[in-house]
Amino acid sequence: MTIEYEAVIGLETHIQLNTLTKIFCSCKADSWNDPPNTNICPVCTGLPGVLPVLNKAAVEKAMLLAAAMNAEIQPISYFDRKNYFYPDLPKGYQISQYNLPIARGGYLVFPMPDGTERKVTIHKMHLEEDAGKTKNDFGRRLIDFNRCGVPLVEMVTGPDLHSADEAAQYILRLRQLLRWIGVSEADMEKGHLRCDANVSIRPKGTSILNPKTEIKNVNSIVAIRESIQTEVQRQIREVQAGHPIESWTLEWDEESGILRKMRSKETEADYRYFREPDLLSLEIDEQWKNEVLSTLPELPLQRRARFVAQYGLPVYDADILTTERSLSEYYEAALSAYQGDPKRVSNWIINDLLRILNDLAISAVELKITPTYLAQIIRMVDDGTINNTTAKALLDKVQSSGKEPAAIVSEEGLAKVSDAEALERLIAQLITDNPEQVANYRKGKTGLLGWFVGQVMKQTQGKADAQLARSILEKYLAE
Numbered sequence: 001m002t003i004e005y006e007a008v009i010g011l012e013t014h015i016q017l018n019t020l021t022k023i024f025c026s027c028k029a030d031s032w033n034d035p036p037n038t039n040i041c042p043v044c045t046g047l048p049g050v051l052p053v054l055n056k057a058a059v060e061k062a063m064l065l066a067a068a069m070n071a072e073i074q075p076i077s078y079f080d081r082k083n084y085f086y087p088d089l090p091k092g093y094q095i096s097q098y099n100l101p102i103a104r105g106g107y108l109v110f111p112m113p114d115g116t117e118r119k120v121t122i123h124k125m126h127l128e129e130d131a132g133k134t135k136n137d138f139g140r141r142l143i144d145f146n147r148c149g150v151p152l153v154e155m156v157t158g159p160d161l162h163s164a165d166e167a168a169q170y171i172l173r174l175r176q177l178l179r180w181i182g183v184s185e186a187d188m189e190k191g192h193l194r195c196d197a198n199v200s201i202r203p204k205g206t207s208i209l210n211p212k213t214e215i216k217n218v219n220s221i222v223a224i225r226e227s228i229q230t231e232v233q234r235q236i237r238e239v240q241a242g243h244p245i246e247s248w249t250l251e252w253d254e255e256s257g258i259l260r261k262m263r264s265k266e267t268e269a270d271y272r273y274f275r276e277p278d279l280l281s282l283e284i285d286e287q288w289k290n291e292v293l294s295t296l297p298e299l300p301l302q303r304r305a306r307f308v309a310q311y312g313l314p315v316y317d318a319d320i321l322t323t324e325r326s327l328s329e330y331y332e333a334a335l336s337a338y339q340g341d342p343k344r345v346s347n348w349i350i351n352d353l354l355r356i357l358n359d360l361a362i363s364a365v366e367l368k369i370t371p372t373y374l375a376q377i378i379r380m381v382d383d384g385t386i387n388n389t390t391a392k393a394l395l396d397k398v399q400s401s402g403k404e405p406a407a408i409v410s411e412e413g414l415a416k417v418s419d420a421e422a423l424e425r426l427i428a429q430l431i432t433d434n435p436e437q438v439a440n441y442r443k444g445k446t447g448l449l450g451w452f453v454g455q456v457m458k459q460t461q462g463k464a465d466a467q468l469a470r471s472i473l474e475k476y477l478a479e
Contacts, residue, residue, distance in 0.1 A: 005239070006204045007232045008212075009161035010123075012196040013174065015153045015184050016130065017061045023129050023151035024052030024095065031146035032190050044129075044149030046091030051278050058151035059282065060292045061183040062102050062127050065153055067293050068181050071106025071125050076283055079127075079276040088132035088143050096154075098273045101126035102282065110173040110301065112166065115315075120170055121158040128152050147191075153183075159198070159209060164228035168221050171195055173301070175221075180300045180325045188219045195219075197228055200245065201235045211245045216262065218252055227252040230259055303328055311335070311342035320350055327357075330364035333371035338378055348378055352392055356399055368402040369395060377405045387466060389457070390414050427472050430455055441477050449473060 022029050025043035042050045066073050080098040106122035130150040135142045161167045175193055178186040186193045200212035215231060218224045230252075235245055250259045298306070300322045307318035307328075322328045327349070335345045353374065357364065377394055380386045386394065386409060397408050408414065430452065431438055441448040452473050457466065 004204045005201045005232075005236050006162050007164070007228070008159045008200045008202055008209060009163075009167050009228060010159040010198040010212075011157045011161070011167060011170065012198070013155050013157075013171070014130075014194040014196075015065070015155065015178060015186070016192040017058050017151040017153060018182075018184050018192075019055055019057045019061065019151055021055060021057075022149035023055045023058045023127070024149055027149065029150050034146060036142070036144035036146060039146045040148065045145050046148075052095065052276075054279060054282065055151060058127065059102070059284070061151075062125075062153050063284070063289060063292045064181050064296055065178070065183050066103035066106065066125055067296055068177055068299055069103075069106040069108055069122055069125065069155070071103040071122055073103050073284060073289055074100060075285070076100065076281050077102045077126075078281045079279045080273045081276050082128075083272045084270070086131065086134070087141060088134045088145070088148075090132070090145060090148060094129060094131060095276055095279070096128035097126035100281075102284075108170070108173065108177075110169060112169055118161070118166055118170070120160045123156045123158050125153060125155045128154055159200075164225045164232065167197060167228055168225040171224055172221055176300050176323065181296065188221070191219065195224055197224065197231075199228055199231045199235070201232060201239065211247050213245065213247060214249045215252055215259065216249055220254070223252055223254050226254075226257060227259065230257065234259070297325065300325070300328075307331075311346075313342060313346055317343070317346045317350060320354075321346060324363060326364040330367070330371055334374045337372045337375035339375075340378070340382070344378060345375070348374060352395055356395065360399075367399065369398045373398055373405050380405065380409065385409065386414055426459060427452075427476055430459075431476055438477060449477070452477070 017023075017029075019029050021027060022044055025041050027041050027044055028034075028039045031039045043052055063073055077097060077100045079095050081093040082096045082098070083093045085092055101124055103122075103125040106125060107119055108122070109117055109119045111117055130147050130152050132143055132145040132148045135144065157170075161170060171193075175186040175188070178184040178193065184192055188194070195218045197215040197218060198212045199215065200210045202208050202210050213231060213235070215227050218227055231250065238245060249262045251262045252259055304315075304318045304322040307313045307321060308315055313321070321331045331345065331349055334349070335342055338345050353364075353367075353369065356369070357367070360366075374395075377386075377391050377398075381388060381391045390409075394405055394408060394414065397403075397412075398405050401408070434452075434455075437448055437451065441452075449470065
């Protein structure tokens with residue numbers, strides 16, 4: 001009998017908070033485009049005699065994230081020293097939280113593409129400082145300390161995920177949430193969101209937890225899915241061959257699609273945690289907590305559900321419109337200005353506005369096509385002032401100029417040609433100029449009607465009333 005196995009996956013995510021300065025000093029936090037070792041000071045490089053000072057903004061962003069993850073913010077927490085010796089950790093320890101973190105518990109419920117839901121619990125959420133970066137360069141080891149001291153929130157999930165697809169979807173929804181509440185840019189390419197995956201397998205239907213391996217610092221959604229799938233299949237082969245699973249720390253090579261052993265996996269005892277003597281306990285009273293949490297917006301999955309319930313949108317539309325907070329707010333503002341069918345506004349945003357956003361690589365707040373302008377364009381189509389073709393071109397004209405749509409229509413004479421007499425004159429001349437196509441149409445090639453309509457639209461620069469033109473053409477071609 002063949003045993004069927006399931007994966008047991010827990011994720012450790014390191015989230016870089018988008019504060020202006022580092023967590024314990026006044027150095028600039030974002031050094032992505034800066035030369036190595038230029039945003040450093042005695043505090044973040046661990047020189048003797050210096051004292052860390054906690055960044056209030058980092059605490060407040062961590063509180064927002066804790067609330068968004070349904071975690072319990074602790075009234076008192078403190079920092080610890082986590083000791084390990086890497087070249088890019090100048091102090092020889094990392095200031096982190098261990099026994100009393102800023103938040104406990106929590107969970108995230110998120111939808112899978114097949115419509116089912118998954119719930120991932122949060123085992124621990126704590127604040128800490130980042131280490132530096134090591135780069136191997138033709139036999140040399142180069143160290144950049146710019147990232148030392150950048151504020152991080154580390155979140156450790158329970159072993160609640162059971163496939164690579166579930167793990168990838170969790171990170172996708174977490175990234176969406178981080179950007180939505182404004183606590184992190186969550187750009188995985190820049191290391192703002194890094195993920196370690198703890199992976200084990202067990203016979204399906206059992207609840208045991210077997211030895212696990214850890215895949216370190218995976219930096220894309222695709223890499224998370226592929227590395228976990230690769231490791232699950234490797235563990236199944238090992239178990240079927242009668243080999244034990246060793247608790248290794250693994251590194252994913254995205255180019256080759258290969259997992260490599262880095263070292264044996266550390267345990268908490270290896271880090272020799274002890275209380276950070278240079279920092280006081282962090283105390284969060286109810287007033288401060290309530291002030292911070294009052295800024296928490298409606299969350300993306302809640303807004304997604306509301307768009308379906310309140311506006312009758314399909315789940316597909318609601319999902320796209322809530323990809324980013326600014327896009328969802330744009331939709332509601334446009335709908336308020338339009339005062340019409342919610343699905344019609346959704347269609348214009350998804351089918352036409354997203355093209356402009358993607359082409360220009362901008363967000364909805366940067367559009368010159370304001371929600372009011374979009375509503376005006378849709379109304380002009382509805383009342384027959386312009387046709388769909390003109391309206392789509394008008395979007396680009398408004399975006400490039402910033403002018404009001406009605407003003408552009410007036411200035412450029414874009415209003416729809418609905419004068420029946422003018423269209424009849426144009427069509428009569430068109431039939432006279434194309435006797436071969438007319439003859440073929442009358443012989444039964446009725447598909448040529450579309451060609452004639454196209455010629456009318458071409459000669460009127462897309463401004464003709466297509467339905468009226470079709471009706472006149474049918475009359476003339478039947479004669």
